[in-house]
Amino acid sequence: MTSENLPVVVIAGRPNVGKSTLFNRLVGRRQAIVSDMPGVTRDRKEGEALLRGRRVKLIDTAGLEEAAPDTLYGRMRASSESAVAMADLVLFCIDARSGITPADAHFASWLRRQNRPVLLIANKAEGQAGTNAALEAYSLGLGTPLALSAEHGEGIADLMGEIAERLPPAEKNRRREAPKTEGEEEERPAGPLRLAIIGRPNAGKSTLLNCLLGEERMITGPEAGLTRDSIAVELHDEHGPIQLVDTAGMRKRARVEQHLEKMSVSASIEALKMAEVVVLVIDATLGVHEQDLQIGRLIEREGRACVIALNKWDAVEDRNATKKAILDRLEISLAQVRGIPVVTFSALTGAGVHRLLPAVRDVYEIWNSRVSTGELNRWFEDALERHQPPLVDGRRLKLRYMTQVKARPPTFLLFGTRAEQLPDSYKRYLVNGLRETFHMPGVPVRLQLRGTK
Numbered sequence: 001m002t003s004e005n006l007p008v009v010v011i012a013g014r015p016n017v018g019k020s021t022l023f024n025r026l027v028g029r030r031q032a033i034v035s036d037m038p039g040v041t042r043d044r045k046e047g048e049a050l051l052r053g054r055r056v057k058l059i060d061t062a063g064l065e066e067a068a069p070d071t072l073y074g075r076m077r078a079s080s081e082s083a084v085a086m087a088d089l090v091l092f093c094i095d096a097r098s099g100i101t102p103a104d105a106h107f108a109s110w111l112r113r114q115n116r117p118v119l120l121i122a123n124k125a126e127g128q129a130g131t132n133a134a135l136e137a138y139s140l141g142l143g144t145p146l147a148l149s150a151e152h153g154e155g156i157a158d159l160m161g162e163i164a165e166r167l168p169p170a171e172k173n174r175r176r177e178a179p180k181t182e183g184e185e186e187e188r189p190a191g192p193l194r195l196a197i198i199g200r201p202n203a204g205k206s207t208l209l210n211c212l213l214g215e216e217r218m219i220t221g222p223e224a225g226l227t228r229d230s231i232a233v234e235l236h237d238e239h240g241p242i243q244l245v246d247t248a249g250m251r252k253r254a255r256v257e258q259h260l261e262k263m264s265v266s267a268s269i270e271a272l273k274m275a276e277v278v279v280l281v282i283d284a285t286l287g288v289h290e291q292d293l294q295i296g297r298l299i300e301r302e303g304r305a306c307v308i309a310l311n312k313w314d315a316v317e318d319r320n321a322t323k324k325a326i327l328d329r330l331e332i333s334l335a336q337v338r339g340i341p342v343v344t345f346s347a348l349t350g351a352g353v354h355r356l357l358p359a360v361r362d363v364y365e366i367w368n369s370r371v372s373t374g375e376l377n378r379w380f381e382d383a384l385e386r387h388q389p390p391l392v393d394g395r396r397l398k399l400r401y402m403t404q405v406k407a408r409p410p411t412f413l414l415f416g417t418r419a420e421q422l423p424d425s426y427k428r429y430l431v432n433g434l435r436e437t438f439h440m441p442g443v444p445v446r447l448q449l450r451g452t453k
């Protein structure tokens, strides 16, 4: 689909400030993408808008708040995080009638740390309403607020101009820049996203696949799964096709009763190699098994993007305690894939399964993403200041600059005098900082070192 290469504009802010109204105003009813595939589009509203002759992809984060439990702050953040991560521009909305609330301030301070271009919007400012709040909004530290009324259509033309001015230049969209080094970059292929669903036997992989397909499309005959090495199964969501890799092998493994433990890991390696994104299915009633962690480490080693699926959620009694226990275990044992997206559902009843593919798409975007050298080095200077590089043999390492050499997964090259001697602890500090600042949860981040004279 052509919309893949459009600049992404994300509308964010606390509930009720008018995000949906603004979205509809900018997209116009005719262009709104409405899919009648159940469960697929509910999590995120996306549409295309034409702004001063530029087509952009617009994402409305409204309504996502309901998806996650937790506090208001947690919800706002969780719902916007993945969208903001792929934004070329964030439209941060406040309600000029109610003034700046603590939730606005909280969200603004988080947003400032995301290093994404932001345009501050004081909505509901029809007539002279909300002039004070618009002035007060300067204090959010997100630049000059633009007062407008989404509902009454006031200030919309100005807004379109302001957006157009802030977009990356037409041909080189920052996130999908052409590779700088010939041969270094594996280009994003045109075909379907390649997805592997893996996990221990009985975790519910086949049930999940059937649920995603919406019908018993898997080969379930007594011997069929055993006699074929691979069958191509394709799913579709509103972004296009998704190819499931190694589904036959999955079936086969589930049926072979002996040697299960060994087989599922070695066969997982094969599926992993063919996949771009991996869904690791865990039986939530059993908690995290050492084998799950082994697969997790494999995913990181192979450089794949990952989503963790906690299945059989219908059979979990204390959901909060279970989720916490599982997340704690993953956090401790899989530090490399920090912040990894976790989706809970029941493949058997179908409840919650609609959240899986959007999470897969998000992590795929992040896996493909690029950080501009400018942004990267502004962060890098900061990181060096906060924590000086360590002394090695009594001399301080001189780290000079960083550049992203490839995506899929994001790989950074760090130049400096004797950079190759950088201790692991400092490397981890940098990788964690990169992951957090540029929002790369659930994808492996690589850091390579190159010494200069």
Ligand code: GDP
Binding pocket: 014, 015, 016, 017, 018, 019, 020, 021, 022, 062, 063, 123, 124, 125, 126, 148, 149, 150, 151, 152
């Ligand atoms: P969201 O939760 O941020 O998506 O907010 P909505 O778009 O659902 O709007 C919340 C409420 O604010 C609705 O009742 C809208 O009609 C109202 N609203 C949106 N824009 C404006 C505006 O420009 N002026 C006024 N007075 N109300 C607005």
Ligand code: GDP
Binding pocket: 199, 200, 201, 202, 203, 204, 205, 206, 207, 208, 250, 254, 311, 312, 313, 314, 315, 345, 346, 347, 348, 349
């Ligand atoms: P696979 O070996 O990973 O492909 O697992 P299956 O899909 O064959 O499922 C193993 C068993 O778990 C079957 O008896 C399923 O009915 C059951 N199961 C799968 N998903 C769920 C779920 O969401 N809830 C419950 N309660 N049982 C499930």
